[in-house]
Amino acid sequence: MTNPASQAPGLRIERHESAGSTNTLAFERARAGDPGNLWIRADRQTTGRGRLGRSWSSPKGNLSASLLLIDPQPRERIGELPLVAAVALADALDKAAGTFGLAKLKWPNDLLVDGAKLSGILLEAEHLSNGKTAVVLGIGVNCVAHPQDGLYPCTDLAALGYRVSADLLFDRLCEALKERLASWREPGGFSVIRRDWIARAAHKGQHITVKGPRELTGRFLDLDERGYLVLELENGGKETIYAGDVFLPGFEH
Template sequence: MTSYGHERPAPGAPDFRFVELETVGSTNSLCFDKARQGDAGHLWIRADEQTTGRGRRGRDWSSPIGNMFASLLLIDPKPVERIGELPLAAAVALAEAVDKAAGTLQLVSLKWPNDLLVEGSKLSGILLEAETLNDGRQAVVLGFGVNCVSHPPLSLYQATDLRSLGYQVTAERLFECLAETLADNLSRWQQPGGFEGIRRAWLKRAAHLGKTITVRTAQEEITGTFADLDARGHLVLKQDGGGERTIYAGDVFLPGA
């Protein structure tokens, strides 16, 4: 029986705490509320349903019952100068968790920086947010939304869900796998040079490596060939004429999409 609201060790990751709730506005927002109240971090919050879920760039995130919604609160994660690598580490962990829960070898591919795709359709979203608290601590929240049993029919991207793909994976089971794989990847990330292994794991699943893509940044649209990830996980785009651009943030689309 689910023990809603009761704090306990996270399944598969006993060094992390875990709270499960029926309905919240946003698991990310609740993590920040906990941080402002003095929480020490290493706290997972999972909800059956979100009423005000959000994605990247403030977009709404459809959050019906049956899908997985969970956020992890970290306080002063180190090395602080490499926090920008965390979305890719989270994407690798979530991809590994989906494979583990579904019993597959490499079901999902990755779209930069951290979307999971199956046959070109979006399965999940990851939202990293950070805030400097009044006491000077830095709160970092990694939010995960995965379509386990349903997906929005109309959205910015073509979407899918695990049940439609023939995989019976509950939100509870997927979270258990994610808690374990993310703990492993965070431990790896914290080691000197640890991101290089994560970068290689990400590239093995890269959906558009070597393909022509368009990246929409806040200022412009840039089209070129997805050539590589640099040592910090930024997208390296090869343009016509042989020049290269390093993209630090943006949305990736195939031409014509």
């Protein structure tokens, strides 16, 4: 059943008791002609996807949701969306938990608390037969449970002592992401997102290793104007990183 999102007028919500992947359902709706601004939630997700083809399954009590957008911005700007979503999710978490700056952001879009991963965000896009582009933001948050065998140390809100239900966090996320998307669409809007992302950045100024098409180690210097990570290498040069996984030196991966 699809209902209006009471906390964010203009958005609709489709909720399922169980689903394989909320991102997959969102693309099915897009191919069937849905106009977008549609959230799809599942109380339990069994075959969800993470970045770089990894799995992201989520038990009942955690948050699993995907937002379908149709042509949200010119295609060259779609890559900015994971950072928009990360800042919005960090905003929503503070509002739901009654905290200030609880989560740090690990490039490009993971939320960390005390160095452990709390959430994942997956951006996927598909060109539709009508010439439009369907963009789906999949968001998963560990509210009551977390995986024990991930690439990084993980945590959940309950383990941290925060009683934040998936329903409450989702309501706050609807509000926060709608506001951040509106800001992003304004002229120069991504500069505001970039500023707020950097204010929450984990590891800025520290030496990190980025594993992608090749592995590089250097000091996390900045984000460029498009949201890509800028590393300062040992030889004094700079390298712009477009995709990859960030690790602290010495972390086995």
